[in-house]
Amino acid sequence: MTTALRVAPRTAVVLALASVAALATFSWPFFVPAQPESMARTTEAPLVFIAVLPVLLALVLAELSSGGIDSKALAMLGVLAAVNAALRPLGAGTAGIETVFFLLVLAGRVFGPGFGFLLGAISLFASALLTAGVGPWLPFQMLAAAWIGLGAGLLPARLRGRAEIAVLAGYGAIAAYGYGLLMNLWFWPFSTGADTQLSYVAGAPVLENLHRFAVFTAVTSTFGWDTGRAITTAMAIVLVGPAVLAALRRAARRAAFDAPVTFATTRGPAPSASGTDVGSRMRLRDTGQQPRIEGDPSPPPSPAGR
Amino acid sequence: MTDRSPAGSGVSPRLAEAPQDARSAMTGTGRLPRALHPGAWWLWAFGLATAASHTTNPLPLALLIAAAALVVVRRRGNAPWAFAFRLYLVLGAVIVAMRVVFRLVFGGGQGEHVLLHLPEIPLPAWAAGIRLFGPVAAEQLLGGFYDGLRLAAMLVCLGAANALANPKRLLKAVPGALYAVSTAVVVALSVAPQLVESVLRVRRARRLRGAAGQGLRALRGIALPVLADALDRSLALAAAMDSRGYGRTAAIPAGQRALTGGLVLAGLVGVCVGTYGLLDATVPGYLGLPMLLAALATAVVGMLLAGRRVHRSRYRPDRWRITELAVAGCGAATAAAMMAAGSADPDRLYPPVSPLTWPELTPLMLLTIVVAVAPAWLAPPPALAAKPAVESAPNPPDGTTRSAPRRDTRQPETPR
Incomplete structure (x- = not known):
């Protein structure tokens, strides 16, 4: 496996710390106390986290590129992000058909975790500028997609052939469900408001809030959208995965990222x-x-x- | 740009919005049409969104939405993103409807004025003992409507910034540390239209070879060559960037690099601690929001310092002029005025749902709206890109000069 983008130890630490903090911006409803002093109204809390996440994302992206991205890796990033952004509208509107993740997973697999992280974030950003529109949801989508690319790069490197495709398809399906869960999680407090039976309860035990969230996500999307997304991602990886992997590996070989200059x-x-x-x-x-x-x-x- | 007296400012945009061909002749008295710095529009929109977040009163919220819409209609250009505003209005309506429907189906916020009785459907125990439907109270629906409207207003304000600000020019203004990432985004934005052309070329070649067929096989026959084409193009692009000196960095002493890295790391640790402090009521208050903000500031300073390694030149940079300051100031003043209204009269900004009361406006709220809508006249009229004129002119480069992907990506990125 080539690594198009080296992740220095310091960068890995920054990435881990920022990911922990970012995870809190997704999952705060589970932990929010009943009577916080610093958050006078529960309606203010989401806004704090919405404002924090873009800054965290910018920090991580800056840190990942701080070593100077090789121009070949950068051009590859731009081109693959363009392909992803062009693929995205193909599935939009059709319930649960998701065309973004399979290329992200495959590219993360071939080019390594750092590249996959950047590709996930840049793909969704470019797609937002081209078609989808910029809004408060964008940093959350970017980060979730970036995690998917990162995870694809961290899969065991030895696998080849059918085993590799099987693992990637399985990972794609899990990642699609995970993405849906994360998106539901960040929008949960906003979609239900504070006091329906599906809303989070500030100060309640984590398990109870988890239960409420599970019901919310099952009712709203898991069986429809997320399952469709998982199936299409896994199918796409199985059907065109081998050919796309070969094309990407050929490009990686031609680019010779590993060759010391x-x-x-x-x-x-x-x-x-x-x-x-x-x-x-x-x-x-x-x-x-x-x-x-x-x-x-x-x-x-x-x-x-x- | 701001040489108009306030009394005359109501007239000048009308002059400038006269028919396109007559525009240049009439600008002797009006203002030159030009694109405002995108950052100014975003700051204005953030100000409006902040103001909207500080009230649930539907009257000022509706007025804020109207103010944003008026500014968009008067000051947007004819680029594709300028027409995204409608999408945000629809999204806002969806959010309001979702809130109300959730209240209706899943209950919550019980009240006295029951509008109608729906049959109750108790769900089994694994579903947290939830019951669906049941009596629907006016207070319950109104609460959902107020909350949803506030969220929708904030969204519409951001949508206004989307419609008004040129995203490509905003990418030029990112700090140096994000330069590489923004270059990748610029590459993606310029390559995406070429993919269409690539698809057409591959399809034509397939047809010439007599490869008919539909379905999956045809899809593979088109998609994979397009992907291979795109990957090859990226290598050519990289060589072009190399030959134009992309990736030149300034030498920064090791000590300073360690300092900036340390700032980022310390800031992130602080962010983690601050987030924990925000979510744990037992720790002292200064470990919450103050810690979070201080740590974020530290990390951002580290990031900005690290960005000094990147040396780049800018072609035709956007400048902050008085108009930009005025527009951004309007946003800040809107937020400040709404906060002032909130501290003066919290009950009017958060009208109680039970007992049911009519929402009221105060003079301060009206002033807030006036300030918010002022950019509709303060900002210069947009430079409408008359398509043929732009394309015959030498390409106005939008990317930074160092990124230099323009020559090789056959389609220049003119602002479309």
């Missing part, structure tokens, strides 16, 4: 990193070598080998 220059010590802090003249020479990197990425190409 070394520069041998006459002036000063050569920086060994991916060449991001070298001047543009050096980059030119690097891309001039691109076609030769095709094929097996294991032997390190040596541009400017003199």
Whole structure:
């Protein structure tokens, strides 16, 4: 498995911390106390979390790209996000047909967890700008999709062939249900208001609120929308998964993300990193070598080998 | 831009909105049509949404929605996103209806004025002992309506920003730390229209080869070549970006990099603690919201500092001028006035549902609405993109000059 985007240890820590905090912005109805001092009215609490989540998301995205995204990874991100954004309206309006997740899962699988996270977030953002519209729901959707891409990248790397497709299809179905649950969870306090029988009860035991949420989500969407979404995602992975995986792997091989780019220059010590802090003249020479990197990425190409 | 006296400001937009061809001749007295900085519209909309969040009184809420709609109608351009506003109005109506229906089906907020008796349907014990329907009280429905209307008003305010602000120009204004991500979004936005062209090309090639057929096989025959085409295109795009110097970063000393990273990490730990403090009533109050806000500010400062590594040049940057400040100020003033109205007269902003009372307006609320609607006249008229004129002109680049995907993606991103 190639990793199009390296996740440094610090980035992983940032990602984990932000994910914990972000999970709280989804699941706060389970834990909200009955008489909080800092939240005078329960109607204010959702707004605090809605305002916090975009900032958290921006922090994570900035941190993931802080090492400098390779231009090939960035172009791949943009193009795959465009494909995802174009796929999304195909399913919209038809109950439960969801066309976004299968490519996200497959791309996360091929290009690694960091790339999958970014792809999930950017796909939904681009889709919102193109067709779906920006609203308070967008950060929640972006984060949930980003988690799906991240999880796909973290699946065991050894699997190949039918086992891989089976695992990916299973993961896709679970992720589709999870996405539906998370979306229901963030909208739960808003859709029901504060005092129907399905609303969360501030200060009640977590289990009781969980029970109420389970009933709410079962009544509103799980058996219709979410099941349809899970089935279409798994079906799409089974039907076109092998071919798409092959196309993505071919692109990853051609891009040669793993191939270390070394520069041998006459002036000063050569920086060994991916060449991001070298001047543009050096980059030119690097891309001039691109076609030769095709094929097996294991032997390190040596541009400017003199 | 703001040289008009307030007395004359009612006239000038009408002049500027005269027929397109006559516009340039008449701007001697009016204002030049131009696009306002998208950030100004978003700040204005956030101000209105904040104001809407501070009341459940349907009168100011309806007036706020009307104010947002008036500004949108007067100041939106003819780009595709400018017509998204209707969608948000529909969504708002759906939210209100959903709230009321939930109250009707699942009960809650019982009241004295029972409008009608529906047959009760008790659900089994696994469903938390819920009963469906039952008596429907006026208070119950009104409570749902008030809550839903507030949410809908906030949504409509954000929808107004969506219709008024150019998202592509907003992407230009993101801080340096998000530069790479925003570049990816710009790539996605410019590639998406090309996919259509790619699909048409592949279909034509299939037909020339005599590959008829419908259904799954045809879908695979089209989808996979399109995907492969898109992936190949991304490699070409990457080479083009490389050759134009994308990815140049400034050298920042290791100490400073450790500092910015430390700020982000410390801020995130603080956010976790603050969230916990917000949700746990037993910890002292300063561990709640104040902690959360301070920690977020710390992390954001770290992020902004880290963004200084990215050096980029901007082609035709959007500037903040007095008009932008005025529009953003209107949003802030709207929020402030509504909060002032709330502290002066909380009962009128949160009209009690039981006993049933008529909602009332106060002068301060009216002032709030006047401030909110002022950008309909304060902002300059939108620069309507007459399509042929724009396309014959040299492409007005919207992305940052460093991203440079324009040359290779065959379709320039003119503001459509």
